[in-house]
Amino acid sequence: xxxxxxxxxxxxxxxxxxxxxxxxxxxxxxxxxxxxxxxxxxxxxxxxxxxxxxxxxxxxxxxxxxxxxxxxxxxxxxxxxxxxxxxxxxxxxxxxxxxxxxxxxxxxxxxxxxxxxxxxxxxxxxxxx
Amino acid sequence: xxxxxxxxxxxxxxxxxxxxxxxxxxxxxxxxxxxxxxxxxxxxxxxxxxxxxxxxxxxxxxxxxxxxxxxxxxxxxxxxxxxxxxxxxxxxxxxxxxxxxxxxxxxxxxxxxxxxxxxxxxxxxxxxxxxxxxxxxxxxxxxxxxxxxxxxxxxxxxxxxxxxxxxxxxxxxxxxxxxxxxxxxxxxxxxxxxxxxxxxxxxxxxxxxxxxxxxxxxxxxxxxxxxxxxxxxxxxxxxxxxxxxxxxxxxxxxxxxxxxxxxxxxxxxxxxxxxxxxxxxxxxxxxxxxxxxxxxxxxxxxxxxxxxxxxxxxxxxxxxxxxxxxxxxxxxxxxxxxxxxxxxxxxxxxxxxxxxxxxxxxxxxxxxxxxxxxxxxxxxxxxxxxxxxxxxxxxxxxxxxxxxxxxxxxxxxxxxxxxxxxxxxxxxxxxxxxxxxxxxxxxxxxxxxxxxxxxxxxxxxxxxxxxxxxxxxxxxxxxxxxx
Numbered sequence: 138x139x140x141x142x143x144x145x146x147x148x149x150x151x152x153x154x155x156x157x158x159x160x161x162x163x164x165x166x167x168x169x170x171x172x173x174x175x176x177x178x179x180x181x182x183x184x185x186x187x188x189x190x191x192x193x194x195x196x197x198x199x200x201x202x203x204x205x206x207x208x209x210x211x212x213x214x215x216x217x218x219x220x221x222x223x224x225x226x227x228x229x230x231x232x233x234x235x236x237x238x239x240x241x242x243x244x245x246x247x248x249x250x251x252x253x254x255x256x257x258x259x260x261x262x263x264x265x266x
Numbered sequence: 267x268x269x270x271x272x273x274x275x276x277x278x279x280x281x282x283x284x285x286x287x288x289x290x291x292x293x294x295x296x297x298x299x300x301x302x303x304x305x306x307x308x309x310x311x312x313x314x315x316x317x318x319x320x321x322x323x324x325x326x327x328x329x330x331x332x333x334x335x336x337x338x339x340x341x342x343x344x345x346x347x348x349x350x351x352x353x354x355x356x357x358x359x360x361x362x363x364x365x366x367x368x369x370x371x372x373x374x375x376x377x378x379x380x381x382x383x384x385x386x387x388x389x390x391x392x393x394x395x396x397x398x399x400x401x402x403x404x405x406x407x408x409x410x411x412x413x414x415x416x417x418x419x420x421x422x423x424x425x426x427x428x429x430x431x432x433x434x435x436x437x438x439x440x441x442x443x444x445x446x447x448x449x450x451x452x453x454x455x456x457x458x459x460x461x462x463x464x465x466x467x468x469x470x471x472x473x474x475x476x477x478x479x480x481x482x483x484x485x486x487x488x489x490x491x492x493x494x495x496x497x498x499x500x501x502x503x504x505x506x507x508x509x510x511x512x513x514x515x516x517x518x519x520x521x522x523x524x525x526x527x528x529x530x531x532x533x534x535x536x537x538x539x540x541x542x543x544x545x546x547x548x549x550x551x552x553x554x555x556x557x558x559x560x561x562x563x564x565x566x567x568x569x570x571x572x573x574x575x576x577x578x579x580x581x582x583x584x585x586x587x588x589x590x591x592x593x594x595x596x597x598x599x600x601x602x603x604x605x606x607x608x609x610x611x612x613x614x615x616x617x618x619x620x621x622x623x624x625x626x627x628x629x630x631x632x633x634x635x636x637x638x639x640x641x642x643x644x645x646x647x648x649x650x651x652x653x654x655x656x657x658x659x660x661x662x663x664x665x666x667x668x669x670x671x672x673x674x675x676x677x678x679x680x681x682x683x684x685x686x687x688x689x690x691x692x693x694x695x696x697x698x699x700x701x702x703x704x705x706x707x708x709x710x711x712x713x714x715x716x717x718x719x720x721x722x723x724x725x726x727x728x729x730x731x732x733x734x735x736x737x738x739x740x741x742x743x744x745x746x747x748x749x
Contacts, residue, residue: 147519147520147522147523149520149523149526149527150519150523150526153523153526153527153529153530154526156530156535156536157530157535160535191515191519222515222518222519222522249518249519249522250518250521250522250525250526250558251522251525251526252529253526253529253530253533
């Protein structure tokens with residue numbers, strides 16, 4: 138059983154992901170903002186961080202969090218699954234090819250909307266690393 | 267008054283006031299530096315021609331027949347001397363222009379140097395041909411007109427004044443005896459003609475400068491207005507595109523939640539669904555997927571129309587590989603519909619952004635499958651034609667398209683009634699995406715169709731040497747910026 142932190146301002150989506158993760162036997166917590174996620178992260182280091190990219194106030198705030206965690210010694214090696222609705226091929230988009238070296242190989246990317254089966258297999262693969 | 271002190275105020279900033287008219291009125295402008303630079307070279311070429319004409323004139327005056335028939339004084343040395351002076355000056359200009367980086371730098375200085383030397387040479391020509399007894403001084407008008415075209419009004423006035431000043435100085439020197447009056451003709455000019463010619467020439471210079479500089483300024487102002495309008499339109503287009511992209515992305519987020527929660531129901535995470543509920547949830551799922559396809563296609567189209575995508579790096583690739591990938595993507599759907607995919611792919615080197623070509627041919631192959639009837643065939647082939655161009659052909663035996671509707675099928679959201687009835691899941695944007703990619707690469711796309719018999723798309727890719735360079739990235743890439 139793993140502890141998974143889901144950081145997403147879309148609560149409906151986050152709840153759906155949490156439901157599936159709990160059905161797999163994992164423990165989950167949801168943080169609806171980057172600020173809330175920092176508080177939750179300080180309490181307990183998750184085994185996996187499922188992270189949205191776009192937040193209302195700063196559009197790439199999720200990536201900023203990922204970057205700051207990659208730079209933080211306390212969170213070295215933290216596995217992050219970045220879930221973004223932004224098409225990585227578009228001018229506003231980003232994907233694994235754009236991620237700075239410090240984030241990889243501990244980060245992976247999935248585009249929203251995502252099939253739950255795809256999400257499950259990606260999470261299991263990341264937790265098995 | 268503490269309550270008032272705590273109140274925060276924010277005023278929405280006004281839109282930037284720059285307008286087309288203000289840009290057009292911005293000063294007394296000459297041509298842009300790079301255009302002037304190109305013309306420095308052009309003037310150098312023209313000067314070779316003038317030197318050759320002078321040399322030819324000098325040579326002609328050595329022929330007695332020419333001297334007799336034109337009534338000239340005799341053989342003349344001065345055309346040779348002036349031609350040599352022009353050659354020396356021109357060699358200097360060309361060398362200077364090359365050192366200055368294709369004459370782009372300080373083109374104004376270079377042009378002024380050329381003008382002054384040219385006017386000096388011209389004044390010498392006018393003097394030797396006959397300053398008052400002939401119309402040789404009319405050649406000053408060419409300089410004035412050229413200055414009006416290439417320079418600002420003030421600068422062209424300066425050129426006109428220099429030209430008039432040199433002409434007046436030449437005449438004054440001749441009249442005062444500082445220089446001997448010269449003429450190529452043996453017969454002297456009629457008395458009084460000199461004064462008339464002098465007055466006319468000065469008047470011509472003034473009038474020609476006034477008209478040419480005014481017209482030139484009107485044309486330049488219009489050009490600036492058009493350029494400014496074009497810039498505003500392009501900015502508006504880019505802004506609209508960015509807005510559309512962001513709006514569409516915003517649509518994806520709620521859709522992702524709908525999609526995820528529908529899957530929870532269908533996959534039993536919320537318990538077993540009743541028999542009545544299951545088809546309803548499936549319909550919700552199906553419509554959600556169709557909406558997702560539409561959003562995806564809108565994004566693809568908007569991405570293609572944004573400059574940063576067009577500036578993506580092109581690579582050498584094999585069209586056969588791209589088409590094989592497209593067939594692979596659609597194979598399951600073809601099998602579901604009982605459509606046979608036949609591939610005949612010969613190695614066909616091409617150049618482009620792989621993602622774009624996959625979008626282009628992916629759409630065509632998918633359409634061929636979707637608009638085929640059960641048991642139909644889709645043939646996908648590629649080869650190199652005799653000139654080395656990669657040619658792809660996608661042929662189906664599906665429902666076909668009516669002839670009068672062929673030209674409209676590339677319009678966004680256009681679908682023929684028959685197509686909409688046959689395939690309800692189409693977004694109507696697939697062929698608009700195809701159209702944009704084809705335009706971007708200069709691909710020749712031919713479509714032929716017969717209702718009930720099928721449709722064939724033939725795409726001929728240009729050779730790498732024929733492809734236009736991609737435009738500069740004006741949006742600015744980089745995933746880590748905030749927006």
